[in-house]
Amino acid sequence: MGKYFLDTYALMEYLAGNKAYLKYFSSDNEQKTSILNLMDLYFHVLQDAGEDSAEDSYVQFKQLVVPLKDDDVKDAMKFRLRSGAWTFHTQMRWGMHCPRVRVSNF
Numbered sequence: 613m614g615k616y617f618l619d620t621y622a623l624m625e626y627l628a629g630n631k632a633y634l635k636y637f638s639s640d641n642e643q644k645t646s647i648l649n650l651m652d653l654y655f656h657v658l659q660d661a662g663e664d665s666a667e668d669s670y671v672q673f674k675q676l677v678v679p680l681k682d683d684d685v686k687d688a689m690k691f692r693l694r695s696g697a698w699t700f701h702t703q704m705r706w707g708m709h710c711p712r713v714r715v716s717n718f
Contacts, residue, residue, distance in 0.1 A: 613640055613641060613642065614636075614640075614641040614642070615641065615642045615643075615644070616636045616641055616642070616643050616644070617643075617644050617645065617646075618636065618643055618644070618645045618649065618676065619645070619649055620649045620652040620653050620656070622636060623645065623649065623650075623653045623669075623673060624653060624656060624657075627657070627669060643676050644676055644677075644678045645673060645676045645677060645678070646677065646678065646680055647677050647680065648680070650670060650673055650674065650676075650677055653669055653670070653673065654666050654669065654670050657669045
C-alpha cells in the first residue's frame with residue numbers, strides 16, 4: 613500500500629483518463645491533496661469543461677483534502693524556492709517544457 617500526495621496535475625491526468633496515473637488512485641493506496649490543489653483543479657475544469665464538470669470533480673476529490681497549517685504553507689514555499697520547482701501551470705503559462713511531473717509520497 614502506497615501513500616501519495618496528489619498535485620493538481622495528477623488529479624487532472626486522472627480525470628483525463630491517463631493510464632499512467634491510475635495506479636496512484638488504486639483503492640490499495642492512500643491519497644491526499646490540499647485545498648489549494650482542489651481549488652486549482654476546480655478552476656481548470658471550470659475553464660475547460662464548465663461548471664457541472666467542475667462541481668463533479670470537486671466533490672470527487674474533496675474527501676482527499678488534508679488541512680494545511682501555516683508552517684506547511686511556509687515550508688512548502690521555501691522548498692519550492694530552494695528546489696527551483698515550477699508548477700506545470702506556471703511552466704505552461706510561460707511556455708516552458710515540463711518533461712515529467714512527480715506524484716509525491718507523503
